[in-house]
Amino acid sequence: MGLRFEIVAEDKATRARAGLLHTPHGIVETPVFMPVGTAGTVKGMTQAQLEELGVQILLANTYHLYLRPGHEIIRELGGLHRFIGWPHSILTDSGGFQVMSLKSLGRVTEDGVWFKSHLDGSSHFLSPERAVEVQVVLGADIIMTLDECVEYPSSHEALHRAVKLTGRWAGRAKEKLSALSSQPSTSGGAGGWGLGTREAPLVANTPPAANETQASKQSPITNHQSPIPSAQQSTIDKGQSSIPSPQPLAPSPSLFGVVQGGVDKDLRRESAEGLLELDFEGYAVGGLSVGEPKAEMYEVAEYTAQLLPRHRPRYLMGVGTPEDLVECVARGIDMFDCVMPTRNARNGCVFTSQGKVIIKNAKYARDESPLDPACKCPVCRRYSRSYIRHLLVAGEMLGAILTTQHNLHFYIDMMREIRQSLLSGAFAEFHSRVRAGP
Amino acid sequence: MGLRFEIVAEDKATRARAGLLHTPHGIVETPVFMPVGTAGTVKGMTQAQLEELGVQILLANTYHLYLRPGHEIIRELGGLHRFIGWPHSILTDSGGFQVMSLKSLGRVTEDGVWFKSHLDGSSHFLSPERAVEVQVVLGADIIMTLDECVEYPSSHEALHRAVKLTGRWAGRAKEKLSALSSQPSTSGGAGGWGLGTREAPLVANTPPAANETQASKQSPITNHQSPIPSAQQSTIDKGQSSIPSPQPLAPSPSLFGVVQGGVDKDLRRESAEGLLELDFEGYAVGGLSVGEPKAEMYEVAEYTAQLLPRHRPRYLMGVGTPEDLVECVARGIDMFDCVMPTRNARNGCVFTSQGKVIIKNAKYARDESPLDPACKCPVCRRYSRSYIRHLLVAGEMLGAILTTQHNLHFYIDMMREIRQSLLSGAFAEFHSRVRAGP
Numbered sequence: 001m002g003l004r005f006e007i008v009a010e011d012k013a014t015r016a017r018a019g020l021l022h023t024p025h026g027i028v029e030t031p032v033f034m035p036v037g038t039a040g041t042v043k044g045m046t047q048a049q050l051e052e053l054g055v056q057i058l059l060a061n062t063y064h065l066y067l068r069p070g071h072e073i074i075r076e077l078g079g080l081h082r083f084i085g086w087p088h089s090i091l092t093d094s095g096g097f098q099v100m101s102l103k104s105l106g107r108v109t110e111d112g113v114w115f116k117s118h119l120d121g122s123s124h125f126l127s128p129e130r131a132v133e134v135q136v137v138l139g140a141d142i143i144m145t146l147d148e149c150v151e152y153p154s155s156h157e158a159l160h161r162a163v164k165l166t167g168r169w170a171g172r173a174k175e176k177l178s179a180l181s182s183q184p185s186t187s188g189g190a191g192g193w194g195l196g197t198r199e200a201p202l203v204a205n206t207p208p209a210a211n212e213t214q215a216s217k218q219s220p221i222t223n224h225q226s227p228i229p230s231a232q233q234s235t236i237d238k239g240q241s242s243i244p245s246p247q248p249l250a251p252s253p254s255l256f257g258v259v260q261g262g263v264d265k266d267l268r269r270e271s272a273e274g275l276l277e278l279d280f281e282g283y284a285v286g287g288l289s290v291g292e293p294k295a296e297m298y299e300v301a302e303y304t305a306q307l308l309p310r311h312r313p314r315y316l317m318g319v320g321t322p323e324d325l326v327e328c329v330a331r332g333i334d335m336f337d338c339v340m341p342t343r344n345a346r347n348g349c350v351f352t353s354q355g356k357v358i359i360k361n362a363k364y365a366r367d368e369s370p371l372d373p374a375c376k377c378p379v380c381r382r383y384s385r386s387y388i389r390h391l392l393v394a395g396e397m398l399g400a401i402l403t404t405q406h407n408l409h410f411y412i413d414m415m416r417e418i419r420q421s422l423l424s425g426a427f428a429e430f431h432s433r434v435r436a437g438p
Numbered sequence: 439m440g441l442r443f444e445i446v447a448e449d450k451a452t453r454a455r456a457g458l459l460h461t462p463h464g465i466v467e468t469p470v471f472m473p474v475g476t477a478g479t480v481k482g483m484t485q486a487q488l489e490e491l492g493v494q495i496l497l498a499n500t501y502h503l504y505l506r507p508g509h510e511i512i513r514e515l516g517g518l519h520r521f522i523g524w525p526h527s528i529l530t531d532s533g534g535f536q537v538m539s540l541k542s543l544g545r546v547t548e549d550g551v552w553f554k555s556h557l558d559g560s561s562h563f564l565s566p567e568r569a570v571e572v573q574v575v576l577g578a579d580i581i582m583t584l585d586e587c588v589e590y591p592s593s594h595e596a597l598h599r600a601v602k603l604t605g606r607w608a609g610r611a612k613e614k615l616s617a618l619s620s621q622p623s624t625s626g627g628a629g630g631w632g633l634g635t636r637e638a639p640l641v642a643n644t645p646p647a648a649n650e651t652q653a654s655k656q657s658p659i660t661n662h663q664s665p666i667p668s669a670q671q672s673t674i675d676k677g678q679s680s681i682p683s684p685q686p687l688a689p690s691p692s693l694f695g696v697v698q699g700g701v702d703k704d705l706r707r708e709s710a711e712g713l714l715e716l717d718f719e720g721y722a723v724g725g726l727s728v729g730e731p732k733a734e735m736y737e738v739a740e741y742t743a744q745l746l747p748r749h750r751p752r753y754l755m756g757v758g759t760p761e762d763l764v765e766c767v768a769r770g771i772d773m774f775d776c777v778m779p780t781r782n783a784r785n786g787c788v789f790t791s792q793g794k795v796i797i798k799n800a801k802y803a804r805d806e807s808p809l810d811p812a813c814k815c816p817v818c819r820r821y822s823r824s825y826i827r828h829l830l831v832a833g834e835m836l837g838a839i840l841t842t843q844h845n846l847h848f849y850i851d852m853m854r855e856i857r858q859s860l861l862s863g864a865f866a867e868f869h870s871r872v873r874a875g876p
Contacts, residue, residue, distance in 0.1 A: 041829055041836040047820065069803065069828040076804055077824050085820040365507065366514055382485065382523040386515050390507040391479055397835055398479040 002141065003254035003281045005030075005313045005334075011427045015305060015332035018422040021313055023089040023141035023254070025081060026056060030313065030334040031418055033325060033411045034059040034091060036342060039068065040084040043342055044397070044404040047085050052378070053405070053412050057089035059337045062135055063098035067117050067124075071137045079139030091337075092140040094131040094173075094258075097286075097318075100149045108148060110165070128169035129176040132255070136180055140253055144284060145173035147258035152291040159262045162287075166260045167274035174278050177255050254281040256315060262287055263296045265303050272307035282313040285333070289319045298327050305332030322351055322414055326434045329418055330427075341411045345403035348392045351410040354438040357385075359403065364389045377409035441580065441692035441719045443468075443751045443772075449865045453743060453770035456860035459751055461527040461579035461692070463519060464494065468751065468772040469856055471763060471849045472497040472529060474780060477506065478522040481780055482835070482842040485523050490816070491843070491850050495527035497775040500573055501536035505555050505562075509575045517577030529775075530578040532569040532611075532696075535724075535756070538587045546586060548603070566607035567614040570693070574618055578691055582722060583611035585696035590729040597700045598708075600725075604698045605712035612716050615693050692719040694753060700725055701734045703741050710745035720751040723771070727757045736765050743770030760789055760852055764872045767856055768865075779849045783841035786830045789848040792876045795823075797841065802827045815847035 004022040011017065021028040035042045035050065037058045042050060050058070060080060065071060077083045080090055099105060099115040107114050112127030128146040135143035146169050148162040257275035261267030275283060285304045288297050297319070305314050315335035316328050325336055341351065348360040352372035357364075359371065370380035371388065379388075379402045391399030421430040442460040449455065459466040473480045473488065475496045480488060488496070498518060503509060515521045518528055537543060537553040545552050550565030566584040573581035584607050586600040695713035699705030713721060723742045726735050735757075743752050753773035754766050763774055779789065786798040790810035795802075797809065808818035809826065817826075817840045829837030859868040 039828070039832045039834055040825070041834045044835045044839075046836065046839060048816065068832055069824070073804060073824065077806055077822065083822070083825055083828075085822075085825065366511060368515055378486065384515065384521070384523075386507070386511065387478070387521055387523065390477070390521075394477045394506055396477055396479045397482045397838065398484065400835065401482070401484060401839070 002252050003313075005282070005311060007311070009422045009425075011330070011422055012425075013428045014330040014431065015302065016329045016418075016422055016427050016431075017332070017334065018419045019313065019334060021057075021089075021334075023057070025087060025089045025141050028056045028089050029419055031325070031329045031415055031422075032057060032335050033415045034335065034337040035408055035411075036061070036337055036339045037084070038339075039064045040080065042404070042408070043346065044401045045408070049405060050086075050408075051088075053409050054416065055088070055408070055412060057091060057141075058086060059091050059093065060084075060138070060140065061095070061098060062092045062131065062138065063095035065092075065138060066095060066134050067119055071134045075137045075139075079137075081139060089142070090140040091142040091315075091335075092135045092138055092144065093317075094135070094144040094146040095126055096131065096146045097149055099126055108165075110168075112146070112169075128172040132173050132176040133180070136177070136253060142256060142282065143177075143253045144256050145170045145258055145280075147260055147286050149260070149287055149290075150262065152262065152287075154262060156264065156267075159260070159264055159267050163260050163267050163271040163274075166258060166286075167271060170257045170275055170278055170280075174255060174257075174280070177253075181252050256280055256282040256284050256313075258284045258286040258317070259304050259307075260287045261300075261304075263292050263300050265300070268300060268304045269307060272304060276307075276309070280312070282315060282335075283308045284315040284317050286317045288316065289324075294324075297324075298331060301328050301333060302331035308332075322411065323434060325411070325414065326418060326431060330431055341407035342404050345407040346400045348389075348399070348403065350403050351407050359385060359389050360392050361389075371403070371406050372410070375406065375409070377406050377413075379403075379406040379409070440690050441751075443720070443749060445749070447860045447863075449768070449860055450863075451866045452768040452869065453740065454767045454856075454860055454865050454869075455770070455772070456857050457751065457772060459495075459527075459772075461495070463525060463527045463579050466494045466527050467857055469763070469767045469853055469860075470495060470773050471853045472773065472775040473846055473849075474499070474775055474777045475522070476777075477502045478512075478518065480842070480846070481784065482839045483846070487843060488524075488846075489526075491847050492854065493526070493846070493850060495529060495579075496524060497529050497531065498522075498576070498578065499533070499536060500530045500569065500576065501533035503530075503576060504533060504572050505557055509572045513575045513577075517575075519577060527580070528578040529580040529753075529773075530573045530576055530582065531755075532573070532582040532584040533564055534569065534584045535587050537564055546603075548606075550584070550607075566610040570611045570614040571618070574615070574691060580694060580720065581615075581691045582694050583608045583696055583718075585698055585724050587698070587725055587728075588700065590700065590725075592700060594702065594705075597698070597702055597705050601698050601705050601709040601712075604696060604724075605709065608695045608713055608716055608718075612693060612695075612718070615691075619690050694718055694720040694722050694751075696722045696724040696755070697742050697745075698725045699738075699742075701730050701738050703738070706738060706742045707745060710742060714745075714747070718750070720753060720773075721746045722753040722755050724755050726754065727762075732762075735762075736769060739766050739771060740769035746770075760849065761872060763849070763852065764856060764869060768869055779845035780842050783845040784838045786827075786837070786841065788841050789845050797823060797827050798830050799827075809841070809844050810848070813844065813847070813851075815844050815851075817841075817844040817847070 002024045006020040007017050008020060009018040019030040021030055034057050035055055038061045040060055074080055074083045081087055099113050102115055105115050112125055114125055116123055131146040147166040150158050150162045257280040259268060259271045261271045285301055288300060301316055308314050313334045316333040318338055319336055320338055348358060350357050350359055350371050353374040364385040367385040369385055371385060372380055383402055388399055388402050421427040440462045444458040445455050446458060447456040457468040459468055472495050473493055476499045478498055512518055512521045519525055537551050540553055543553050550563055552563055554561055569584040585604040588596050588600045695718040697706060697709045699709045723739055726738060739754055746752050751772045752770060754771040756776055757774055758776055786796060788795050788797055788809050791812040802823040805823040807823055809823060810818055821840055826837055826840050859865040
């Protein structure tokens with residue numbers, strides 16, 4: 001397995017630690033914030049600009065890349081790193097979160113999840129095995145097991161069901177990855193990623209009536225609406241029903257398990273213990289930042305982090321604000337991702353040392369100062385609030401480009417500061433400074 | 439006056455020449471292509487990326503900047519160079535072309551042009567004096583006289599009227615600039631750009647009935663629809679009706695006259711001779727590339743260029759394709775601007791050494807090669823056609839960013855090659871190579 005996680009500093013007062021994550025595509029300094037490159041691009045940024053910002057690892061969304069351009073095309077083009085021109089580390093999610101957020105979600109069964117494409121309405125099936133398979137084809141350095149995400153608030157019963165299903169899926173994902181790792185590539189690659197042609201295609205050729213019935217017996221988790229995929233819908237991708245064995249793309253990806261359980265500590269413990277038996281290379285805390293009170297989010301993040309082995313990286317999914325990042329580093333988290341800096345940027349909301357600034361506000365029309373007078377990023381060194389406001393008001397691309405560049409710099413730079421303070425033993429001071437606010 | 443134009447090489451076989459245009463913001467190597475930064479931004483490019491491409495001069499549209507954010511705001515923020523973070527040369531157009539392309543154009547009178555904003559329908563008046571005044575406030579290095587653009591084809595009478603009106607407007611523009619130059623700034627700036635408070639505001643407070651009637655008597659050019667600006671429309675900017683005297687922003691801008699006359703050589707001669715008497719610092723060829731056959735465009739460009747003094751820069755407005763640029767350099771043109779490389783880029787049309795490529799075409803979905811295998815631009819060094827196609831199909835900003843960067847590189851690099859060939863005496867060879875096609 002390809003991942004080595006080295007802890008280089010630990011805070012005495014908190015659970016914060018600084019580490020080095022060695023992936024097949026380089027070293028990632030932790031704690032780390034991973035910008036979200038949904039469709040293989042961090043919206044508005046060139047890869048060179050990301051490198052200039054010091055980004056060491058990107059997150060890409062399996063769901064989006066699977067639907068467009070399609071993982072098979074990305075495989076043909078040499079894998080995701082090569083396809084997007086990013087020779088550094090990449091983490092892909094399992095696709096589960098997007099699928100389960102879809103309004104046209106079919107059903108969650110024991111086997112996996114039926115869903116309809118948001119692009120063309122075509123029906124697809126995502127299983128724990130298939131999520132691994134697609135991610136292996138994409139060739140990310142770190143891949144995630146398929147988990148069941150439930151909304152907040154949910155009943156104890158629903159949460160418990162999700163914990164159990166997520167645990168079973170984690171086992172199946174791990175098995176699938178082992179099978180792929182040991183299976184010789186039929187294309188002749190040495191010890192590579194041969195993908196079995198026996199695997200059911202992700203695009204359904206028949207409605208899954210039999211599986212569905214069986215799944216319902218095994219598991220009651222079928223409380224979602226269940227549009228039955230029609231034969232018409234399912235024919236769109238027939239050409240893919242027999243998957244050719246791929247060339248080996250990269251060294252074995254590292255698989256992370258996802259702890260679920262909402263804000264219920266007992267369920268978090270049950271979920272974590274189940275995953276620990278499977279021994280993953282890293283662990284994610286999922287199902288947080290979905291609407292629960294912030295204090296609960298912090299508490300559960302801390303509680304869950306404590307349950308995880310010290311020598312494995314811990315990834316808090318989908319979090320969060322700059323304050324969240326500092327608070328959760330203090331609680332033992334090493335990795336973060338969130339659309340907040342990039343999405344907010346496109347909406348004209350920028351992060352500064354003095355708090356958020358809504359740059360479209362008329363009061364900035366004549367403001368000569370940079371987005372953040374304390375910031376040293378390329379945007380703040382060159383452009384004024386008035387200009388950036390003008391660009392956003394006029395709908396010019398450069399507005400979103402500059403706010404995105406600035407916001408990502410803000411996040412990346414803050415993580416650098418956190419890490420530096422951990423290395424120099426000043427994290428407690430940094431932590432209280434952030435808590436005190438601007 | 440601030441412009442010095444130095445000819446450093448002349449082709450023996452053609453009328454092509456290479457020069458150095460010394461502006462208050464640097465040296466521009468000619469022949470030059472000026473990327474269009476309509477609203478103070480070349481769509482999708484950062485200023486740093488333009489610098490990396492070797493861009494030495496930008497064109498900005500007075501019409502757009504006057505309407506949004508407003509030239510007064512740009513003055514307050516230190517002028518256009520500072521506002522957009524571009525310390526190099528800038529040329530602004532007069533606003534006339536946009537105004538006369540507007541569907542809601544009011545009327546062209548002897549005094550100037552009434553028009554309605556495409557943003558909010560408010561009524562505005564643009565005169566030759568006002569065009570100079572606004573451009574002086576913006577602070578560009580090179581500014582243009584207001585001219586009357588007529589469509590193709592037009593009657594000889596309409597063309598002749600436009601030539602005469604353009605000539606009278608050119609005289610008024612020149613006078614206005616002289617008046618501004620000699621007028622001491624009331625803000626105490628040394629020999630600066632005091633703008634008279636007596637000047638009629640660009641936003642009308644009363645319908646121009648009297649002027650209109652008078653103008654109609656003087657000139658029959660009132661064949662446009664004439665929506666009378668209502669009092670309600672005209673109140674939107676009342677606060678600007680008394681213009682404060684500005685701080686001096688930059689050394690005196692250089693004013694270019696615009697030769698009109700359609701494809702009629704006699705009219706071109708009449709237009710050029712009228713302007714030559716006024717002695718401008720440079721001359722533009724306007725009213726071409728508006729639908730006339732290409733051969734006529736080349737012929738008229740060459741004919742007009744010959745009428746102009748050797749020691750003044752010649753600017754062919756709104757032209758053109760890569761081939762047009764080479765052909766018109768051969769005919770004696772020094773400066774070009776066109777939205778083609780940037781607009782085409784956003785529509786997925788890229789220029790390559792092998793001709794145009796419509797990158798969204800399905801046949802590029804699996805194409806690993808760069809946009810242009812012969813290109814050394816940052817885009818072609820890093821990204822594949824398949825990736826860029828994916829980005830454009832997915833509507834990702836990075837698609838337009840990369841195609842724009844590539845197309846601008848193609849144009850800028852071609853101008854560099856043209857110039858090099860002029861300096862080394864190999865232009866004829868370059869010219870025939872381009873004519874032979876890929």
